[in-house]
Amino acid sequence: MKMRNHKTLLVLAVLMAFLATMVGGCAQKEPPAPEQSQQPPAKELKLATTTSTQDSGLLDVILPELEKDINYKVKVIAVGTGQAIEMGEAGDVDVILVHSRAAEDKFVADGYGVDRRDVMYNDFLIIGPAEDPAGIKGSTDIIAAFKTIADKQAVFVSRGDNSGTDKKEKGIWTKAEMTPAGAWYIESGQGMGDTFRMADEKKAYTLIDRATYLAQKDKYKLEPIIEGDKSLLNPYGVIPVNPEKFPNVDYEGATKFAQWLTSEKGQKMIGEFGVKEFGQQLFVPDAK
Amino acid sequence: MSIFVEGIKEGVYLIWQMDPEIIQVTLLSLQVSLTALLLSAMLGIPAGAALALKKIPGKRIWLNTIYTLMGLPPVLAGLLVYLLLTYRGPLGQFELLFTPSAMVFAQVLLAAPIVCGLTARAVMALPQDVYDTAATLGASRRQASATIMREARIGIVAALTTAFGRVIAEVGAVMLVGGNIRWSTRVLTTSIVLETRMGNFSTAIAIGLILLSLSFLINLLILKLEKRTLRYDNTIQIT
Amino acid sequence: MTTQFKLHNVVKRYGSRTVLTIDQLALPEGRIYTIMGPNGSGKSTLLRIMGLLLVNDEGELEVLGEKVNWEKEQLLQLRRQMSMVTQTAFMFQGSVEYNVAYGLKARNMKSRLIRARVGEMLEMAGMSAYREADARTLSGGERQKVALARAMQSNQKYCSWMSRLPTLIWPVQPK
Numbered sequence: 001m002k003m004r005n006h007k008t009l010l011v012l013a014v015l016m017a018f019l020a021t022m023v024g025g026c027a028q029k030e031p032p033a034p035e036q037s038q039q040p041p042a043k044e045l046k047l048a049t050t051t052s053t054q055d056s057g058l059l060d061v062i063l064p065e066l067e068k069d070i071n072y073k074v075k076v077i078a079v080g081t082g083q084a085i086e087m088g089e090a091g092d093v094d095v096i097l098v099h100s101r102a103a104e105d106k107f108v109a110d111g112y113g114v115d116r117r118d119v120m121y122n123d124f125l126i127i128g129p130a131e132d133p134a135g136i137k138g139s140t141d142i143i144a145a146f147k148t149i150a151d152k153q154a155v156f157v158s159r160g161d162n163s164g165t166d167k168k169e170k171g172i173w174t175k176a177e178m179t180p181a182g183a184w185y186i187e188s189g190q191g192m193g194d195t196f197r198m199a200d201e202k203k204a205y206t207l208i209d210r211a212t213y214l215a216q217k218d219k220y221k222l223e224p225i226i227e228g229d230k231s232l233l234n235p236y237g238v239i240p241v242n243p244e245k246f247p248n249v250d251y252e253g254a255t256k257f258a259q260w261l262t263s264e265k266g267q268k269m270i271g272e273f274g275v276k277e278f279g280q281q282l283f284v285p286d287a288k
Numbered sequence: 289m290s291i292f293v294e295g296i297k298e299g300v301y302l303i304w305q306m307d308p309e310i311i312q313v314t315l316l317s318l319q320v321s322l323t324a325l326l327l328s329a330m331l332g333i334p335a336g337a338a339l340a341l342k343k344i345p346g347k348r349i350w351l352n353t354i355y356t357l358m359g360l361p362p363v364l365a366g367l368l369v370y371l372l373l374t375y376r377g378p379l380g381q382f383e384l385l386f387t388p389s390a391m392v393f394a395q396v397l398l399a400a401p402i403v404c405g406l407t408a409r410a411v412m413a414l415p416q417d418v419y420d421t422a423a424t425l426g427a428s429r430r431q432a433s434a435t436i437m438r439e440a441r442i443g444i445v446a447a448l449t450t451a452f453g454r455v456i457a458e459v460g461a462v463m464l465v466g467g468n469i470r471w472s473t474r475v476l477t478t479s480i481v482l483e484t485r486m487g488n489f490s491t492a493i494a495i496g497l498i499l500l501s502l503s504f505l506i507n508l509l510i511l512k513l514e515k516r517t518l519r520y521d522n523t524i525q526i527t
Numbered sequence: 528m529t530t531q532f533k534l535h536n537v538v539k540r541y542g543s544r545t546v547l548t549i550d551q552l553a554l555p556e557g558r559i560y561t562i563m564g565p566n567g568s569g570k571s572t573l574l575r576i577m578g579l580l581l582v583n584d585e586g587e588l589e590v591l592g593e594k595v596n597w598e599k600e601q602l603l604q605l606r607r608q609m610s611m612v613t614q615t616a617f618m619f620q621g622s623v624e625y626n627v628a629y630g631l632k633a634r635n636m637k638s639r640l641i642r643a644r645v646g647e648m649l650e651m652a653g654m655s656a657y658r659e660a661d662a663r664t665l666s667g668g669e670r671q672k673v674a675l676a677r678a679m680q681s682n683q684k685y686c687s688w689m690s691r692l693p694t695l696i697w698p699v700q701p702k
Contacts, residue, residue, distance in 0.1 A: 077386060077468070078468070091375040091376065092374050193485040194484075215487070219487050219489075417617035423579075424578055424580065424678075426603075426606055426607040426610075426630050426633045427633045428599075428603050431633050435629075439620060
């Protein structure tokens with residue numbers, strides 16, 4: 001019996017030691033080869049952005065450069081647009097990067113954000129089944145196309161989550177002076193990738209941003225139906241959270257972040273993103 | 289079907305390569321869930337024993353509450369902890385949001401009721417003889433309590449494995465309070481969500497398989513330990 | 528001759544059912560007593576009250592010359608002078624040795640002494656061969672012997688044994 005006790009104690013001891021290395025929230029294994037060896041240790045910057053921004057892969061490419069230049073470690077929290085703005089309004093992050101102009105303006109007007117800057121834009125397209133049941137392919141009138149979809153009750157998958165994409169789509173319905181409802185209008189309540197997948201499953205139309213479309217189109221069968229219309233542009237804004245409302249936020253870091261994105265170097269990197277992989281620009285640099 | 293084969297191949301590849309990101313994510317998953325389990329055991333086992341043994345007014349209601357909390361939806365637990373830790377929230381000044389500590393906190397909310405409830409049940413299932421024998425042999429209250437817990441240890445281990453299974457596999461709580469931040473609060477389950485969202489199904493399956501293998505290994509370890517303390521197979525033999 | 532047990536107007540109820548009523552009962556030391564009665568007559572209840580496992584609802588109980596106030600310090604002190612072997616001869620998980628050593632360990636006896644004493648008790652019960660066996664693998668009779676060995680501590684002033692007659696016939700080595 002003594003032997004058994006020792007074995008259990010040994011295992012428990014190993015477990016304790018293992019956990020002890022973790023307690024204190026220091027489970028961060030940095031990516032191999034940290035670069036800032038001569039500079040003072042990098043501070044943390046919390047960025048709230050949208051899932052479609054993260055999923056496009058843009059951040060994975062530009063952040064390493066950005067972090068090196070401004071000596072910050074950027075913690076990216078990707079959620080829906082609504083939640084990203086919420087997090088800014090709660091003071092839980094230092095800066096937000098979203099694409100929902102009306103919501104951004106309100107964010108600033110309500111005093112939660114300061115110094116909004118344009119960063120870039122990409123565009124949306126309507127994709128759908130090759131058979132094009134609503135017969136709208138190549139149309140140049142988005143609003144009429146949406147009306148036709150509703151009339152013919154062609155299946156349409158919406159984000160339904162108050163995201164930037166969702167608000168864009170709702171905006172078009174509003175201009176068409178109608179509220180879509182019925183079995184044909186499906187609100188997924190999920191991110192762009194999941195919505196794309198669902199639309200493909202259901203052979204439906206959907207509004208999608210070009211970045212997500214290009215990144216994932218090989219997995220699915222849906223094709224571009226309408227694109228290029230000016231109303232389908234999707235501008236991004238970067239907004240530091242107001243330090244007067246939330247003294248805990250790192251306003252200096254957020255400003256450096258925003259400045260880098262709108263700098264010549266940052267803009268150039270944004271413009272180059274995706275060209276090699278997809279043969280076309282995913283984001284058009286748009287800093288003013 | 290080929291997607292699963294792809295997934296298995298990719299999973300083996302990731303482990304074989306010792307891909308640093310996968311290793312970090314796996315270690316973090318283990319650290320978060322094991323810490324949560326440890327804390328839940330420290331809270332839940334004594335609480336469960338007390339609930340079973342002590343005369344408490346409204347004991348049945350307490351038990352019912354614990355049983356209900358055993359089924360607390362992870363995403364709800366995550367939301368509650370989020371609201372506690374947000375900057376303007378009651379615990380905002382500790383700046384714990386989006387850290388592994390917040391994730392541990394949320395998982396303790398999920399695991400502790402399970403440990404407590406199942407421990408209480410294990411103790412309640414013991415015959416009166418356990419106490420009677422101990423007491424008449426001269427055991428003090430403390431000694432008798434220790435003996436009761438020892439007799440209930442199979443049930444308590446079951447409570448721990450159940451609680452562990454729950455938290456290592458949940459995603460709602462850690463996603464909300466952790467934020468799925470790369471290298472920082474990303475774990476196996478949130479990685480699966482991310483890869484799925486990005487359409488990388490085989491990678492998602494690969495990570496899922498790693499998660500299952502991990503669970504399997506840990507449960508195997510616990511079973512091996514249990515086997516050492518019980519030489520005789522107590523289950524019913526049917527002929 | 529001191530009186531080991533005294534019961535005075537003791538009553539025990541389960542809910543509305545009165546299961547035991549004792550007006551007067553005095554048991555002096557140095558004797559072996561047998562309680563006999565039909566099923567449900569309260570034998571086990573009486574023994575459990577006397578064994579300090581059950582609290583009486585009314586009346587006074589005196590054990591080993593002391594008035595029982597059911598405080599845990601007194602209970603512990605009294606219990607360590609008595610022992611009981613129950614009908615089921617419940618065995619703790621573990622070996623026969625673990626079970627027999629239990630009472631000795633509870634009294635904080637030194638390990639070396641415990642090992643020796645356990646050997647003595649097992650020999651007295653004729654169960655030495657079963658020392659390492661898992662206690663749950665024993666037959667009913669074997670369990671009773673182990674339970675008896677387990678209950679025989681030093682300084683025992685009183686030992687009670689609940690069982691259905693006849694359970695067990697075995698020669699006891701007088702010590």
